Amino acid sequence: MQIIGLTGGIGSGKSAAAKCFKALGIQVVDADVVAREVVEPDSTSGALAQITAHFGQQILTDAGELDRAKLRQLIFADASEKQWLNALLHPLIRQSLLAQLEACQGPYAILEAPLLIENQLQQYISKLVVVDVPEALQLSRAMSRDNNSEAQIRSIMAAQVTRSVRLAEADFVLDNSGDLGQLAQQVTALHQQLCNMKLN
Ligand code: ADP
Numbered sequence: 001m002q003i004i005g006l007t008g009g010i011g012s013g014k015s016a017a018a019k020c021f022k023a024l025g026i027q028v029v030d031a032d033v034v035a036r037e038v039v040e041p042d043s044t045s046g047a048l049a050q051i052t053a054h055f056g057q058q059i060l061t062d063a064g065e066l067d068r069a070k071l072r073q074l075i076f077a078d079a080s081e082k083q084w085l086n087a088l089l090h091p092l093i094r095q096s097l098l099a100q101l102e103a104c105q106g107p108y109a110i111l112e113a114p115l116l117i118e119n120q121l122q123q124y125i126s127k128l129v130v131v132d133v134p135e136a137l138q139l140s141r142a143m144s145r146d147n148n149s150e151a152q153i154r155s156i157m158a159a160q161v162t163r164s165v166r167l168a169e170a171d172f173v174l175d176n177s178g179d180l181g182q183l184a185q186q187v188t189a190l191h192q193q194l195c196n197m198k199l200n
Pocket residue numbers: 008009010011012013014015016017141142144145176177178179180181183
C-alpha cells in the first residue's frame with residue numbers, strides 16, 4: 001500500500017483536508033485516533049494494564065478507563081515518567097498504525113498525523129502533504145474550534161516543528177488560507193496527481 005502522509009500545525013486544516021480525501025473514497029488512518037485506541041480497556045495491546053501496573057489504580061476512572069487528565073498531570077510534572085510512557089506507547093501506536101494502513105484499499109492510503117515529522121513517521125510514507133496557513137489564521141481557527149486561549153494554542157504550537165521546517169519537508173502543499181471549497185478543489189487536483197503518479 002502506498003502511504004501518503006498528511007500533516008500540518010494545530011488548526012491548519014488537517015481534519016478538513018482528510019475529510020476531502022475520504023469524500024474521494026480514500027481511506028485515512030488518523031494517528032490521534034490510533035493513539036487513543038491502544039490505551040482502551042479492550043485493546044489487545046495490553047498498554048492499559050502496563051500503565052495501571054506502573055502508576056497504580058489512581059490512573060483509572062471509575063469506569064475503568066484511562067484517566068487522561070490525571071496521566072497528563074503526572075507526566076507533565078515528571079519528565080522521566082513521560083519518557084517511560086512514550087517508550088511504552090510509541091512502538092504500540094506505530095505497530096497499530098502500520099497494520100491499519102496495510103489493511104487499507106485503494107490507489108493509496110493517507111496517514112494523518114499532527115506530529116508526523118516530530119515523531120519520525122516519514123520513513124513509512126512515500127510522499128508528504130502539508131496543509132499550510134499563515135500563523136494568524138491558524139491561531140484564530142484553532143482558538144475558535146477548541147475554545148482555547150491564544151496562550152494555550154501557542155504552547156501547543158511551540159511543541160510542534162515550525163511552519164518553515166514543515167514546508168521544507170513537503171512534497172505537496174495544500175494552501176488552506178481560502179474557504180473549504182478551495183481546499184476541496186486542491187485536494188481533488190492532488191488526488192488526480194497522486195493517482196497518476198507511480199509512487200515509489
Ligand atoms: P487540524 O485538524 O489541522 O487541527 P481542522 O481541520 O480541525 O484543523 O481545522 C481547524 C478549524 O478550522 C476547524 O474548526 C475547521 O472547521 C476550520 N477550518 C478548516 N479549514 C477551514 C477553511 N478553509 N475555512 C474556514 N474554516 C476552516
